[in-house]
Amino acid sequence: MPPLHKIYRGIDPAALSDEELMRELSRVHSTRNDALRHGSEAALDNHTRRTDELEAEYLKRFPRREIDPSRLRTLR
Numbered sequence: 001m002p003p004l005h006k007i008y009r010g011i012d013p014a015a016l017s018d019e020e021l022m023r024e025l026s027r028v029h030s031t032r033n034d035a036l037r038h039g040s041e042a043a044l045d046n047h048t049r050r051t052d053e054l055e056a057e058y059l060k061r062f063p064r065r066e067i068d069p070s071r072l073r074t075l076r
Contacts, residue, residue, distance in 0.1 A: 010050055013057035021061070025054050 013021060028051050035047040059065075 010053075013053050016057070018061065021054065021057060025058060028054055 010024075013024070016024060028047070032047065032051070035044050039047065
């Protein structure tokens with residue numbers, strides 16, 4: 001395995017256009033189950049890291065995103 005600094009980490013999410021960010025988020029969410037079920041530990045770690053980066057960038061750009069009231073849970 002190559003040293004960690006030589007492993008491709010993807011484009012910095014901050015450098016992506018809004019359209020590219022949405023496409024990357026869609027892709028990473030669609031591949032999550034395969035990474036979880038069939039990926040190596042390193043692959044799953046990388047997938048998790050990339051998902052976190054992309055989601056953090058999304059929340060940074062769209063802090064007032066639309067919240068669907070039907071998705072809220074009532075605290076008991």
